[in-house]
Amino acid sequence: MLPLSQFQDFIEQQKLFVQGNRILLAVSGGKDSVLMLHLFKAIGVNVGVAHCNFNLRADEAQRDESFVALLAKNFELPFYVTHFDTKKYAAENKISTQMAARELRYHWFEEIRYREAYDYIALAQQQNDAVETVLINLTRGTGISGLHGILPKRDFLIRPLLFLNRQEIDEIVRVNNIDFVEDSSNVSTKYTRNKIRLQVVPHLQEINPNLEKTFAENIARFAELEAFLDIEVQKLAHEILIQRSDGVYISLAEISRLNPQKLLLYELLKPFNFGENVVHEIIDSLKALSGTHFFSSTHQAIINRNDLVIVEKNTTVTANQFIHPATENIVFGNVEVSLMFTGEVKFEKNLNKAFVNADKLIFPLVLRNWQNGDKFIPLGMRNLKKVSDYFIDAKVPLHLKSTTPILVNGNGEIIWIAGMRQDNRYKLTTATKKVAIFGLKIK
Incomplete structure (x- = not known):
């Protein structure tokens, strides 16, 4: 039967x-x-x-x-x-x-x-x-x-x-x-x-x-233990994982306080496909210099000053994009840059917008990533400054250095570090007759 x-x-x-x-x-x-x-x-x-x-x-x-x-x-x-x-x-x-x-x-x-x-x-x-x-x-x-x-x-x-x-x-x-x-x-x-x-x-x-x-019987107990651990890890993730537009941030101090450290960090990083060996390396590198990278099959983690920052692997250098006078919108990585012209000479204090003297533009403009040796004159200053030094002074997270859009004029001069700082050479003056307004929007 x-x-x-x-x-x-x-x-x-x-x-x-x-x-x-x-x-x-x-x-x-x-x-x-x-x-x-x-x-x-x-x-x-x-x-x-x-x-x-x-x-x-x-x-x-x-x-x-x-x-x-x-x-x-x-x-x-x-x-x-x-x-x-x-x-x-x-x-x-x-x-x-x-x-x-x-x-x-x-x-x-x-x-x-x-x-x-x-x-x-x-x-x-x-x-x-x-x-x-x-x-x-x-x-x-x-x-x-x-x-x-x-x-x-x-x-x-x-x-x-x-x-x-x-x-x-x-x-x-x-x-x-x-x-x-x-x-x-x-x-x-x-x-x-x-x-x-x-x-x-x-x-x-x-x-x-x-x-x-x-x-x-043992398997049933372990299944219950895993369910309990999942609940606690979700609570912990809600407390210490900070989701920002450019990635997920975990304070190194919070990682240091985890107990048991290896188990909890492994569970927190598991959704990003980091293996146990990488978790071990991260723990051993908590006092390492900024810029230390760790990789999973889908993500990378970077020690950035006081945080561990997790970003997707495809957050990498984007191919150069060309902007013509007729361009209205252009996609660059995970952002969109817009362009419009106006005869009204005014500007806003908005980091996601650049108000540029249009008569100084030499088309096509180039939208690209940062390159070693890049220099510009930050708005309000008179002397050239390395973009890399500007990133350091502005405490720009390391993983954003290689992905931040740089707007370059046809003569090779930087017009705008998108979302951060405009070049002083292209600011509006009393002599400006036409304004090019560039906008930045995260997709």
Whole structure:
């Protein structure tokens, strides 16, 4: 007899889905996924069957596909199948075959879920899979999220067999005479998971015969601990992460006061994809000189005087843009510069506007980033000053030095450090007849 009451209880306890939801079942043809299909069919849920052929086991892979296709047909269920060149994908992306198969199948499952309007994707992972995942994570190094291993529900993925272990599944399949196919690669120790399953777990079970149940309890505790940590980190982020137009600022003094420092800083920086090794480097560099950079796959962090400033990696040098008399608006990086002319000679005290004597302009003007050696005469002064020195005196954050728009006349003279200071040579005078007004707006 199938364990239908336990199955339904687990679904309700974990709030995996509600009545009326459509569920896409990932079915390989093995014991676990076939049992999952039988359980869903028995309780009357609206399901479809999805099968991936990774083309890794030749005839055996084709056998699995045919078996699952026939199973779906017998149950009168929608059937979706795809073929992957897994080895080619692994080679192109320089990842393991197992990782390639994982990426390919999850991406495809999500495509089917979205296209065919399924609410969730059900995966047939059980308690032993959860044990193996935690052990793999511990072996490779992990944070708290790795300690809870496989969760019953995350986003659109559900795992309704986590109330069973492998031995219990074997017995249910045997008693109910359920047909399945065996994956020969499951007995190969070439893969890390199989080494854990075949060579490590049996020794741990000698110490604790109830290993799977113990791990299930521990995993639940770790999941609760992670949820608690997430709440506290969100509170902390709200207090010490300052969002500005040019990036996210964290006071170095606040970082120094964090306790436990490494754990909390790692969690605060995790949304920006900084790894544990980079967090270590940041902590070791809290007293370093301004300008020290740290990088993740998507962001960079810069020590800027008393702050750690985080900006996106694409906040970099922008290609030169040309401004003609007819130009009204032009996009430069993450800002927009506008131009208009007027015969009314007046100006405003507004850093985001420059009021320029239009008769001195030589078109086309150039909008570019700062270059080493740039000089200008700040408004109200008489002598040339290096732009780099101006940035220092004005305490301009280091990451903005290379991205601040510089408006340059056709003769090579700087007209305006956009949003900061105009050049004195282009100020309005009593002799001015026409005014060019440049505006700066963040997109």
